[in-house]
Amino acid sequence: MFDRLNELPADKILALGAAFKADPRPEKIDLGVGVYKNPEGVTPIMRAVKAAEKRLWEEETTKAYVALAGDPAYADAMIALILGDAVTREHIAAIATPGGTGAVRQGFDLVKMANPDARVFVSDPTWPNHLSILKHMKMETIQYRYFDDETRGVDFGGMMEDLAQIRAGDIVLLHGCCHNPTGANLNMVEWKAVVEHLNAVGAIPMIDIAYQGFGDGLEQDAEATRFVAANCPEVLIAASCSKNFGIYRERTGLLMAVMQDASRNKITQGSLSYLNRQNYSFPPDHGAKLVTMVLTDEALRADWKKELEDTRLTMLELRQQLADELQRLTGSDRFGFIAQHRGMFSRLGTTPEMVEKLRADHAIYMVGDSRLNIAGLNQRTVPILAKAIVDCGI
Numbered sequence: 001m002f003d004r005l006n007e008l009p010a011d012k013i014l015a016l017g018a019a020f021k022a023d024p025r026p027e028k029i030d031l032g033v034g035v036y037k038n039p040e041g042v043t044p045i046m047r048a049v050k051a052a053e054k055r056l057w058e059e060e061t062t063k064a065y066v067a068l069a070g071d072p073a074y075a076d077a078m079i080a081l082i083l084g085d086a087v088t089r090e091h092i093a094a095i096a097t098p099g100g101t102g103a104v105r106q107g108f109d110l111v112k113m114a115n116p117d118a119r120v121f122v123s124d125p126t127w128p129n130h131l132s133i134l135k136h137m138k139m140e141t142i143q144y145r146y147f148d149d150e151t152r153g154v155d156f157g158g159m160m161e162d163l164a165q166i167r168a169g170d171i172v173l174l175h176g177c178c179h180n181p182t183g184a185n186l187n188m189v190e191w192k193a194v195v196e197h198l199n200a201v202g203a204i205p206m207i208d209i210a211y212q213g214f215g216d217g218l219e220q221d222a223e224a225t226r227f228v229a230a231n232c233p234e235v236l237i238a239a240s241c242s243k244n245f246g247i248y249r250e251r252t253g254l255l256m257a258v259m260q261d262a263s264r265n266k267i268t269q270g271s272l273s274y275l276n277r278q279n280y281s282f283p284p285d286h287g288a289k290l291v292t293m294v295l296t297d298e299a300l301r302a303d304w305k306k307e308l309e310d311t312r313l314t315m316l317e318l319r320q321q322l323a324d325e326l327q328r329l330t331g332s333d334r335f336g337f338i339a340q341h342r343g344m345f346s347r348l349g350t351t352p353e354m355v356e357k358l359r360a361d362h363a364i365y366m367v368g369d370s371r372l373n374i375a376g377l378n379q380r381t382v383p384i385l386a387k388a389i390v391d392c393g394i
Contacts, residue, residue: 012128013367020365028363029381031372034180034344035248036311039378046246048304052293060289065282068273070096070254074288077295078254081218082209082239086226093257093269095276096283100210100240103255105133107206107236109275110257111171112139120171120206121163123147125347125369127180127208130173144172147182149349152337154184160193168202174228176209176237177221178343181371185215185342191224195231205232210240213308214315215342229258241291243344244308250287315344318377325386335389344375350394362388 016032035043045053069075075094083092097103111118120139122130123146134141142165145158166172174194179185186194198205205228212221229235234257241252257268276283294300319339326335338346348370358364364385366372377385 016365016367023363025363027384029365029376029385031364031366031376031385034373036243036246036344036375041378043248044246046304046307048294048300048307049245049247049290051303052290052297052300056289056293066285068276068282069094069269070283071285071288071292073296074292075254077292078239079256081295082212082222082237082256083226083229084222086230087258090262090265091259093265093272095255095272096285096288097253097255097276098280098284099242099251100208100238100253101129102251103238103240103253104130104208106255106272106275106279107238108133108137108139109279110236110271112137113271113275115169118169118171119167120173121166122173123159123175123179125181126173126175130208147184147347147349152184152347152349154186154190156186156190160197163194163197166198166201166203170203171206171236172198172203173206173208176207176212176225178211178215178345180210180343181345181347181367181369183341183343183346186224188223188227191227195228199232204234204236206236206238208238211243211343213244214312214344217312218305218308233260234258241287245291245294245304247287247290250290251284252287252291315374318374318382319346321379321382322377322386325383326389329386329390344373345371346374347371348389348394354392354394357392358388361392364388
């Protein structure tokens, strides 16, 4: 059997991280792997999470399984965080998942179960694992234009032209905020136009929201997702706690199925629980318990929100510093888009050859499509990156 297996392509982002570690140059800069790093280059454990973990260690009395769907208190806390009062609880089915990736995978599985002929429309570009998972599942995938390499903003006209192809029952995958990999987001006027079009056709939005709190703030980053949930007959939402709670290795995610017809909730919830059973049985609970404790304890929640806001502002300051330094070096504002993008990432809009030149000549590592992780920078390395960009003629 094993002799029939073929070598599969390595994940490009993970391979980039390995290449960075092997590079002996002391001045190297890692802007590839999408994890938040503080100015010291460390991905810290957030204060509130650490406090919750200490409390959990003292109070936890069992490691027995939780329910197939996960702890209901976790789902309730996350639904309140993401959706607020946009949709009442009886209109939402939910399951805990191993990270946001698990939520995305289970969402696609639910689509395939309900409508094997559904096509999935994804932005060009999107998080590479979206495409990898869909290919592995043999689901028909169609990309719609999203990023304009000239303006470094959203190509909304091209996006809507491409979404004119959607049919009833198709899925349109959207990023709730802080688009990965571009950092360019739809505004609310554009979101409303997308929703109007999807509803007119009978297509279903699926939102991947992995960076709430990293863009314009917790409430502002949820605005689009709440609008979609409140105004579409059916919505899938895949959420991750990796970034905004800093619990990457705990693999803590949630998949929500939102429906206007609450009579479908029981069957939908049963289908979601069934999928958990088939894929990994009971979801992990440690990270989910920490998130629940932080969100439901007034003091912990306040401290978490403060640290998350400090993180967000640090990234905005780095964006502005980089844009300002590039303007100083070039005498042009053509890199002003970096300050306008939101979240951990921006896409420079240059060629893979230029990205390779940055690596070879300056020990600066970023993904081949020119996505750079803003959180991989600090005040010392911003001028180094800016000079390298100019020296390479980007």
